Amino acid sequence: MSDVLRAELVRVAGELGAPDVEFTLERPRDPTHGDLATNLAMQVARQVRANPRALAERIIAALALPEGVVSGTEIAGSVFINFRPATETLAAAHARILAGAERYGRSTSGAGRRINVEFVSANPTGPLHVGHGRGAALGDAIAALLEWTGHTVVREFYVNDAGVQIDNLVGSLWARILHQQGHEAALPEGGYHGEYLVETAERWVADRAGAVPGGPADAPPPELRTYVLQAMRAEQDDTLARFGVRFDVIASETDVYHSGKVQQGLDRLAAAGLTYEQDGALWLRTSDYGDEKDRVLRKQDGSYTYFVPDIAYHLDKHARGFDQAIDVWGADHHGYIPRLRGALVALGLPEDWFAVTLVQLVKVVRGGDEVKMSKRSGEFVTLRDLYEETGVDAARYWFLMRRGDSHLVFDIELASARTDENPVYYVQMAHARLTGIFRNAGIEPATVEGTLDLDALGPADHDLLKALTAFPDEVERAARHLEPHRITNYLEELARLVHGWYHGCRVLGEPPAVERSRLLLARAARQVVANGLTLLGVAAPDRM
RNA sequence: ACCCCCGUAGCUCAGCUGGAUAGAGCGGCGAGCUUCUAACUCGUAGGUCGCAGGUUCGAAUCCUGCCGGGGGUACCA
Known part of the structure; x- marks a missing residue:
């Protein structure tokens, strides 16, 4: 209904002398205000300096809508025009849910734009903690939202496998191995004290049948580096896989160095005249591009800061043809955003090419x-x-x-509580109950077909259906804002309606016309709950 | 000192980038199982949207200044 209506409102606005007026046409928060409301009269009144109430009347009079779109129109608060959909519109919306099935809620609005979503990107220095979990869930859901809205998405994980931290990791493991052999050995400053390295040390010694080359006076054996990186990565990958998160690309900082991309990136920055030498270091003029101050690229000791491979890595993403790169970062990195964006903008990338979604730490x-x-x-x-x-x-x-x-x-x-305090059970329960209806009837949901007879049903049924039809808009909005929590909010509200409907509207055993239409409604509701949960990577169980 | 995020019911949080009488869950109080799952439902109480200004038809939402909480201001990653 909204597309037809919006187009017609635009036409009428033009007729009234305000062709380019901006207005909203949306579902009011309060359902008693109709199903769609517009502030068009107020907006036009502003432009043409006329009485909004009179304009609203003229707008309604000028609307030429086909039969079966709108069943009621009213003016409220002399500012809003409320519309109620005709039953034909609602029945058609229901038919679209069944026809869309597991694809209902998807759209092509992204037009195939290629988006790289980088998330987790944990340092390979230990097991993933809870904060990584939040990033994993969020990044995966953002990627899913973008896929649902017709974007082409690559999920990517960047491994910081270079730098001092890895030396500390290797040193820490070596100390644990020496402990194992009965030696005294101190963990390096800035080393890793976790129990997991004790286990890794035991495994390494066992793998080599106890033959440990060197002692406390020696440097760690060179092969220890690859060993510990692989062990940490394997652990992280397994944790993520069990969590239902998979990546299309695992990128590595070491590779960025070895591929020559770091040098290429530096050359590009220098060629653009963006760098200068001072105090024996090489600096980048990020302050010309929104950063608070210039940043060091190459330290006095000749090594690069992590900033350099990060620039090179993001340039590489751009070179791989992505229309946008979205990084999911912990909030403690927020100060780093202007710096990286500044560098990318300085090299000619569009301001909004690089976007960051921050996740606050988890308590x-x-x-x-x-x-x-x-x-x-x-x-x-x-x-x-x-x-x-x-x-x-x-x-x-x-x-x-x-x-x-x-x-x-x-x-x-x-x-972990299996009680009503836990929203996930509440939502999953809605799906299980809807499935239960079909199980009790001894029929497959997919075999219930035909047109919904809304005249056979009551207001509670209508309200449930209206909530179902809002799903595609919610997905669209959540994708636009990169905010999956809008979907959980929607699902909880929908689940509330489903439970209420289940309680108040019996399906099986009702008169045939009612039973048939409620089965059709239950099938649609089950579909939408399932689609919402699936989008978030959460199971939609048939029984609980 | 400066920068970023947050501040909404007792608690945890929504509030659709400016709309109508600010919502939900939990907790409190009260009611309801002969009924497709009570892991549920219904009712009820609970608010100076941190404070003060400003912008306009209209502000929890936008702008300014304060107050409070968190984070950040490396030639670490």
């Missing part, structure tokens, strides 16, 4: 007591620990419930 509590996390001390809750306790569905859903830039309190006890 983990267990029944009210905070669980401290520190990779250094090694006392932390890993992502794996978390979802093994709560289940993958609950963990993913909890990470997505809140806006990325709001602090998240993750109560392990609450998230």
Whole structure:
């Protein structure tokens, strides 16, 4: 209905002397205000300096809509014009849900634009912790939202496998190996104290049948580096795979160096006259492009800052043909955004090519007591620990419930609770109950076909259907803002309606016309709940 | 000192980039199982949208200044 209506409103606005007027046409928060409302009269009144109330009347009079689109029109507050859809429109919307099936809610609005979504990108220095989990759930859901809206998406993970931290990692592992052999050995400054390296050390020694080359006086054996990087990466990959997150591309910082792209990037910056030497270091003029100050590219000791490979890496993403790169970062990196964007803009990339979604850190509590996390001390809750306790569905859903830039309190006890305090169970339950109707009737949902007879049904049925038809718009909006929590909010509201409907509107055993139409409605509702959960990477169980 | 995010019901948070009487869950109080799953439903109480100005037909939403919480301001990654 809205497309036809919007086009007609634009035409009428032109007739009234305001052809380019901006106006809204949306579902009002309060359903008693109709199903679609527009502020067109007020907006036109502003431009042509006329009485809004009179204009609203003229607009309504001038509307020429086909039969079966709108059943009612009214003016409210002398500013809004409210529309009610005709039953034909609603029945057609229902038919679109069934026809769309598992694709209902998808659109082509992205027009195949190629988007690179980079997320998690954890350092290969230890197991993934809970904060990575939030980034994983969010990045994956953002990617899914973009896919649902017709973008071509690549999920990418960047491994910072170069730099001092890896030396510290290797040194830490070497110390653990020496401990194993009964030697005294101190962990390096800035080293990693976690228990997991003790286990890695045991495995390494076992793999080599106890033959450890060298002692406390020696440097770590060279092969230790590849070994520990592979071990850490394998652990992370396995944790993510079990969490239902898969990547199309794993990019590595070392590769960016070896491919010569770092040097190419530096050459490009220098050729554009963006760099200068000072105090024995090489600087980039990022302050000309929105950053607070210029940044060092090459340190006095001749090595590069991590900034350099990051620029090269993002230039490489651009060269690979992406129309946009979206990075999901922890909020503690926010100060880094203007710097990287500045560099990319300086090299001629569009301002909005590089976008960052920030995730605030997660506070983990267990029944009210905070669980401290520190990779250094090694006392932390890993992502794996978390979802093994709560289940993958609950963990993913909890990470997505809140806006990325709001602090998240993750109560392990609450998230694993199988009670009504846990929204994920509430939503999944809606799906299970709807499926239960078909199971009790002994029929497959997909075999219930035909046109919905809305005249046989009541207001509660109509309200449920209207909520179902809002799903595609919600997906569109969530994708535009990169905010998956809009989908969880929608699903919780929909689940509330489903439970209420289930309670108040019996299906099986009603008069044939009612039973048939309610089965059709239940099939549509089940589809939309399933699609919403699937989009978020959460299961839609048939029974619980 | 400067920069970024947040501040909405007792608690956890929504609020569709300016719309109508600010919503939900949990918790409180009250009610409801002979009925397709009570992991549920219904009712009810609960608000100076941090504070003060400004912008306009209209502000929780936009602009300014304060207050409070968190994060960031490396030739670390």
